[in-house]
Amino acid sequence: MQPSRPKTFPDLTNVPPQKRPKLATVVNALPNPNDFIPPPISQVVRDDFPPVYHEEFLQENYDPIDNEADPDLIHDLEFGDYNREGEDLVASDGEVLPEGPTMTQEQRWAGSDTLAMPPPPLPSSRPAFTPLNRSDPLNIGHPRYGLQSALVHAYARKGIRTLYDWQAKCLDLPGLLDGSRSVVYTAPTSGGKTMVSEILMLKRVFETKSKAILVLPFVSIVTEKTRHLKSLLEGTDKVVAGYFGGEKQKAWDAVDIAVCTIEKANSLVNTALSEGKHDELVVLVVDELHMLGEDRGYIIELMLTKLLAINQDVQIVGMSATLKNLPLLAHWLRAHAFTCDFRPVPLHEYIVRDNAVFDTAAKPVCNIPQAEHKALKDTSVNALVALTLETLSEGGSVLVFCSARGTCVETAKLLFSFVPVAQADIIEKRIELIQQLRDTPSGVDEILEGCVMKGIAYHHAGLTTEERELLEGAYSDGVLKILCATATLAAGINLPARRVIFRSPRMGREFLSLASYRQMKGRAGRAGKDPFGESFLCCTKMDTAKVNELIHAPLPSVESCLKPEKRGLKRALLEVIATNLASTESAVMTYAQSTLLYSTEPDEKGMKKLVDESLDYLLENKLIVKEDPDGYTAVEKSYVATGVGQAVVASAMTPEDGLFVHAELSRGMRTIVLDDDLHLIYHVTPVYAQCEVDWGILRNAIEDLSESGNRIMSSVGVSPALVHKMAMGATLKEDKPENVERLRIHKRFYAALMLQDLINERSLSDVAAKFDIERGFLQSLTNLSGGFASMVGAFCTKLGWGTLAMLLEHFRDRLVFGVKDDVLELAKLPYVKSATARMFAQNGLKNIHLVAAASREDIVKLLKEMRAGRDRRSSEQLRLMQDDFDKKKADIIIDAAQRARDIMLREY
Ligand SMILES: Nc1ncnc2c1ncn2[C@@H]1O[C@H](COP(=O)(O)OP(=O)(O)OP(=O)(O)O)[C@@H](O)[C@H]1O
Numbered sequence: 001m002q003p004s005r006p007k008t009f010p011d012l013t014n015v016p017p018q019k020r021p022k023l024a025t026v027v028n029a030l031p032n033p034n035d036f037i038p039p040p041i042s043q044v045v046r047d048d049f050p051p052v053y054h055e056e057f058l059q060e061n062y063d064p065i066d067n068e069a070d071p072d073l074i075h076d077l078e079f080g081d082y083n084r085e086g087e088d089l090v091a092s093d094g095e096v097l098p099e100g101p102t103m104t105q106e107q108r109w110a111g112s113d114t115l116a117m118p119p120p121p122l123p124s125s126r127p128a129f130t131p132l133n134r135s136d137p138l139n140i141g142h143p144r145y146g147l148q149s150a151l152v153h154a155y156a157r158k159g160i161r162t163l164y165d166w167q168a169k170c171l172d173l174p175g176l177l178d179g180s181r182s183v184v185y186t187a188p189t190s191g192g193k194t195m196v197s198e199i200l201m202l203k204r205v206f207e208t209k210s211k212a213i214l215v216l217p218f219v220s221i222v223t224e225k226t227r228h229l230k231s232l233l234e235g236t237d238k239v240v241a242g243y244f245g246g247e248k249q250k251a252w253d254a255v256d257i258a259v260c261t262i263e264k265a266n267s268l269v270n271t272a273l274s275e276g277k278h279d280e281l282v283v284l285v286v287d288e289l290h291m292l293g294e295d296r297g298y299i300i301e302l303m304l305t306k307l308l309a310i311n312q313d314v315q316i317v318g319m320s321a322t323l324k325n326l327p328l329l330a331h332w333l334r335a336h337a338f339t340c341d342f343r344p345v346p347l348h349e350y351i352v353r354d355n356a357v358f359d360t361a362a363k364p365v366c367n368i369p370q371a372e373h374k375a376l377k378d379t380s381v382n383a384l385v386a387l388t389l390e391t392l393s394e395g396g397s398v399l400v401f402c403s404a405r406g407t408c409v410e411t412a413k414l415l416f417s418f419v420p421v422a423q424a425d426i427i428e429k430r431i432e433l434i435q436q437l438r439d440t441p442s443g444v445d446e447i448l449e450g451c452v453m454k455g456i457a458y459h460h461a462g463l464t465t466e467e468r469e470l471l472e473g474a475y476s477d478g479v480l481k482i483l484c485a486t487a488t489l490a491a492g493i494n495l496p497a498r499r500v501i502f503r504s505p506r507m508g509r510e511f512l513s514l515a516s517y518r519q520m521k522g523r524a525g526r527a528g529k530d531p532f533g534e535s536f537l538c539c540t541k542m543d544t545a546k547v548n549e550l551i552h553a554p555l556p557s558v559e560s561c562l563k564p565e566k567r568g569l570k571r572a573l574l575e576v577i578a579t580n581l582a583s584t585e586s587a588v589m590t591y592a593q594s595t596l597l598y599s600t601e602p603d604e605k606g607m608k609k610l611v612d613e614s615l616d617y618l619l620e621n622k623l624i625v626k627e628d629p630d631g632y633t634a635v636e637k638s639y640v641a642t643g644v645g646q647a648v649v650a651s652a653m654t655p656e657d658g659l660f661v662h663a664e665l666s667r668g669m670r671t672i673v674l675d676d677d678l679h680l681i682y683h684v685t686p687v688y689a690q691c692e693v694d695w696g697i698l699r700n701a702i703e704d705l706s707e708s709g710n711r712i713m714s715s716v717g718v719s720p721a722l723v724h725k726m727a728m729g730a731t732l733k734e735d736k737p738e739n740v741e742r743l744r745i746h747k748r749f750y751a752a753l754m755l756q757d758l759i760n761e762r763s764l765s766d767v768a769a770k771f772d773i774e775r776g777f778l779q780s781l782t783n784l785s786g787g788f789a790s791m792v793g794a795f796c797t798k799l800g801w802g803t804l805a806m807l808l809e810h811f812r813d814r815l816v817f818g819v820k821d822d823v824l825e826l827a828k829l830p831y832v833k834s835a836t837a838r839m840f841a842q843n844g845l846k847n848i849h850l851v852a853a854a855s856r857e858d859i860v861k862l863l864k865e866m867r868a869g870r871d872r873r874s875s876e877q878l879r880l881m882q883d884d885f886d887k888k889k890a891d892i893i894i895d896a897a898q899r900a901r902d903i904m905l906r907e908y
Pocket residue numbers: 060158159160161162163164167187188189190191192193194195321494527
């Protein structure tokens with residue numbers, strides 16, 4: 001007989017691990033549409049885990065400051081006298097609270113993994129005790145950290161009141177807090193590295209009234225961090241701005257903290273150098289410093305080398321979770337090296353093979369019983385489902401890393417069959433999420449919609465930015481419990497999970513790299529929510545040896561990418577010459593000797609040869625010229641950047657891309673066709689977009705071109721004969737430079753055709769279908785083009801081609817908003833995407849002034865009409881919620897239009 005089952009999962013979040021029911025009990029108690037009851041796991045994994053709870057965990061995570069308005073609490077923060085070094089915990093009302101188990105300093109230092117003790121019960125309600133003492137060096141309000149009260153409170157609201165011991169020790173290194181020494185440090189993922197850099201950065205910015213740059217690897221992290229710092233600094237006079245991609249850049253003069261992608265940070269440093277404003281920069285923080293050794297990382301090396309070469313007092317703060325040759329990097333950056341292996345949430349790592357679970361020493365831990373359900377015959381699928389359900393039953397969340405986008409969708413669908421329906425309150429939030437997904441420009445996929453109802457989603461680069469942001473937010477808020485994702489998720493924003501499961505040790509066709517594996521498994525364990533995190537790597541027998549190698553591999557040393565076989569020195573030297581940092585041969589050589597490359601291999605002769613070869617390339621391609629000494633004072637010839645060389649640096653292109661763009665623009669200027677957008681679109685289509693041409697589709701597209709389209713095609717060098725041949729199956733080998741160039745032009749033209757459709761207001765989904773690509777790819781192409789349009793604009797401005805620069809800049813906006821000229825301003829309003837802007841215009845709201853004067857009812861009516869088709873699929877409940885939401889949206893739209901109108905009137 002089937003056991004009677006409750007309708008929902010039991011909520012086990014606050015139940016200590018040993019008191020939780022074993023997996024078998026939990027799973028058997030689940031409602032299951034498919035009558036699936038996995039047999040009991042013979043030995044529950046949980047039993048083997050030391051229940052690691054400790055005082056620090058409880059204190060850091062019990063957050064009395066959740067209640068922002070509590071005046072007593074604010075008082076306590078400022079005047080409290082809780083002494084961490086042994087005194088009692090004193091409640092705000094004077095009551096002395098019992099002490100939990102404490103860690104010795106050594107235990108804290110060694111990391112919490114070493115501490116195993118029974119968990120003290122979590123009190124259901126606990127009075128706010130005074131956790132801070134301004135004379136305690138661990139207290140973030142201690143004067144040595146120079147944080148203003150507003151900042152201390154802001155951190156406290158985020159749950160950070162005291163520093164971890166390692167953070168305080170690191171900050172205590174000589175010269176760090178006064179900014180006179182640089183530092184590079186490592187700590188495991190989620191170890192709290194960011195806090196150290198933030199204290200250093202904020203202290204200096206407030207004390208010196210100078211600027212800081214924070215360098216992060218991806219746009220998503222730049223936006224997340226910009227938001228975080230803005231909320232932290234709210235109410236102070238400091239301005240934070242994000243610099244990335246196609247965004248219009250805020251003038252650096254008006255900004256105190258610039259949060260940048262690597263490329264943008266380098267551009268800011270170049271601008272500061274050429275304008276002689278580099279002394280305004282006091283701190284430069286580089287997160288993920290190990291990226292120095294990766295493809296884009298050479299720009300980090302160029303940037304840091306420039307700062308080292310000017311001998312300015314810029315404090316460099318570099319951090320990473322995966323750095324092996326720390327001393328070498330510290331030596332190069334004239335910095336302290338600091339390392340620690342503390343992780344506030346311990347991580348347990350396992351390998352799963354044929355339903356057997358092993359620890360990293362290959363010791364068997366437990367067996368996952370094989371279910372009889374036919375969908376679970378494959379042992380890796382069986383393990384995936386059992387491991388996922390167990391964590392769900394405990395109220396935890398799961399990240400399932402999959403090797404490809406298709407596998408993400410398949411995995412989500414598979415889990416959908418076995419995950420039960422949740423409680424009503426969370427269902428409501430999921431319905432809201434679905435509605436928001438439906439409201440995105442491309443709507444929501446039906447599979448995703450179904451999965452979301454059960455708290456499952458997939459996440460990969462094929463989704464649009466809006467979709468990904470909504471899913472990420474819902475996952476962080478606990479509305480979604482399972483994310484099936486590709487590696488892009490781990491590399492992007494921080495979305496931790498109780499349990500991380502790797503469906504296989506492969507990403508795409510490649511075996512997992514050590515760096516990716518570390519980053520992905522590091523997502524296990526949510527600080528403040530989980531007592532520990534777990535990572536399960538599923539593999540087959542065939543993979544055993546390679547998996548073993550992976551989990552025991554030492555970290556690779558970071559190497560310079562300026563080696564001649566990698567990036568070389570061309571861009572580096574062009575930048576220092578164009579920014580007047582070095583002009584003579586000896587100065588260029590001094591700069592080259594400040595690189596990581598030279599620091600790693602101090603071979604003067606080898607470096608001289610490399611410098612000479614690079615200078616020859618720059619001279620040959622007329623990016624620099626050699627000026628003779630004046631015969632009186634100068635003893636050395638000096639190098640000067642030509643107009644094109646200056647333009648390449650100002651636009652932040654590589655010399656190769658810059659030369660290509662220059663050649664194309666010069667040709668284009670002679671034959672420019674202005675009766676069709678396509679020509680200008682072609683020039684803002686990124687030369688580096690990874691766009692594979694479907695030659696059959698290209699052939700069809702060029703057959704449909706207008707007469708002016710045909711002129712543009714031949715003007716840029718697209719050959720219909722070649723397209724036809726390729727569509728018939730011919731190949732063009734990239735073994736000759738002219739073939740490489742021809743392919744590059746055809747790829748660029750193909751991408752330009754996609755962009756042309758978008759700015760003529762065809763929907764993302766339609767264009768993606770026409771060119772048979774994913775919507776996410778298409779969207780990232782538009783974002784890249786927005787960024788590239790700004791680069792080409794800067795290029796033209798530097799060359800004095802002002803009119804062309806203006807035309808291209810205008811296209812930047814049209815690309816970003818995907819609209820024709822007449823509704824561009826409308827599309828910039830919040831919640832008004834291209835289709836809504838067009839709908840407004842067609843219904844008489846043709847400009848900002850008219851929207852500003854419109855009534856809430858007018859706007860609500862139009863918004864309702866916009867989603868009329870989609871509403872047919874919605875339930876009554878959902879429609880009512882949507883009506884409410886429309887009213888809020890209408891108010892925001894009108895308010896934004898009124899503000900935009902006022903600015904326009906003022907400027908006029
Ligand atoms: N002293 C502290 N007290 C309490 N929480 C902290 C403290 N320091 C950091 N945290 C919290 O720990 C979590 C992880 O910290 P953080 O993001 O700084 O780690 P990280 O080492 O930079 O991780 P990653 O390698 O993933 O970037 C964050 O939620 C942060 O707010």
